[in-house]
Amino acid sequence: MEFHSISDIQEAERLSKLQRINNAQFLGFDEAKASSARGAMLLRQIKAAAAERSPLFDKLMSESEANNLFRDGAIYINRG
16 A cells, blocks of 8 residues: 655645646537526636636536536637
8 A cells, every 4th residue: 555645635636626627618608598597697607707817717617517517518628
């Protein structure tokens, strides 16, 4: 079993969060596919946080409503 220090774990978490924020540039957004007013508002917040590369992006994407937005196609991976 390998042991890691708390500082190593915190640094790994920080880098992981930065990668998620940087990967926001590959997302696309379609407000017309948001299934509720709450979803549309969250989508706008996620879109703004992604554009700003804000740490808030990671927090917003962890909300359960964000999963619904992915499922409904309101948030999608932009491959082009």
